[in-house]
Amino acid sequence: MTATNGSPLLAVRGVKTYYGNIIALKGVDVDVNPGEIVTLIGANGAGKSTLMMTIFGSPRAREGAILYEGRDITKMPPHEIARLRIAQSPEGRRIFPRMTVLENLQMGASLDNLKYFDEDAEKMFVLFPRLKERLHQRGGTLSGGEQQMLAIARALMARPKLLMLDEPSLGLAPLIVKQIFDAIRELNRTQGLTVFLVEQNAYHALKLAHRAYVMVNGVITMTGSGRELLENPEVRAAYLEGGRH
Template identity: 75%
Template sequence: MAVPASEPVLAVRGVHTYYGAIHALKGVDIDIMDGEIVSLIGANGAGKSTLMMTICGNPQARHGNVIYRGEDITRVPTHEIMRKGIAQSPEGRRIFPRMTVRENLQMGAGITDMTHFESDLERMYTLFPRLKDRQGQRGGTLSGGEQQMLAIARALMSRPKLLLLDEPSLGLAPLIVRQIFNAIRDLNQSEGLTVFLVEQNAYHALKLAHRGYVMVNGKISITGTGKELLASPEIQAAYLEGGAH
């Protein structure tokens, strides 16, 4: 079902999430529109990855709702959420280290169906040429940057309508970070892919984003366009001083 232009592809409404007694998310509201790149920035421990995992149903929100394309998915199991057109490249990459690059990509494609596997494989190899050179190599032997490319490509193999990226630049050299962010921009511009990006590198995240949110202690504190947030003295002082430009 197509989402009307005025309706968010993803709407998070009043979400509270707990880890045991720890109140990690405290009434979070966000909207992601079709074709947008939306970035969520904040300090380590602010709750950014918890929000990403809550959208994916693990952990589930204790209060509030997660609405995807008009459907409440708050209580839907994670594997069913993935089949609805959402894919995640998680923090820490979590590729299958003993599988080859090609086998990892097969696992991504297997979430939906394998009908377009060969053509999608070539798309990923065009997007990340390094993976084509390494296609027979085990995932665990790749460099950190190559593993991150593989994690993103594996998510894209399911042909998602919404791509969730959790800390894609973490621990990577600046050149590799630029390559990955350029690939995300290309996918958005050429295919209209909707992207929700959780990222500690505020400069890269906001430069890429149409809109951004800032999370502090489990709450959204500021929102605006990427340009507005980049230009904000408050954001510059808190997140961009000495940051990687």
């Protein structure tokens, strides 16, 4: 469900981000159009998570601009960015370990959406049936795969227009990875949810994505459709050798 007409939902233009004096992003341009799944692949340390965090305002871009629905959000604080219906499932999951699954979902629902809580929670249980079985269990006692499902579900409870996922497959068994990627595909197909995905598992990410970018050392080196990059010899040699299917 790709929409390429009109302006992008998210536009990153010439963004440079620093950690102290070290430049992590060296003038990055990325577009995410409404209804697309766009993925950013690259080796560990390439700057992928830094871009995700920069979009969310921490760290801030020192140069360039980040536009969301045509509005400049480059200098906006993270809590205000979240109110724009951008939701993030960060690397390392970061659920609330002492809270139950139910309480984590309640934390994800914004105050505006609490009236839809039961309806939205039911949708999460259809997407991730395991969460319903674990509803009153503390987040910290869930398996890694269940915690990742909870992190994504918590982000979705905010009813986002744009879902940003940072390394959702990290450290998970292949079967769980497939479940999570299938859920993302289903959300995009049935609800038109726009997804920006940062992922080291290039094979799964490129199979899922409408469009993709490759990042090397803070620079976008290649872009194309997910299929084009999946079949690109350079991409295959760098990211797909060793059969990471």
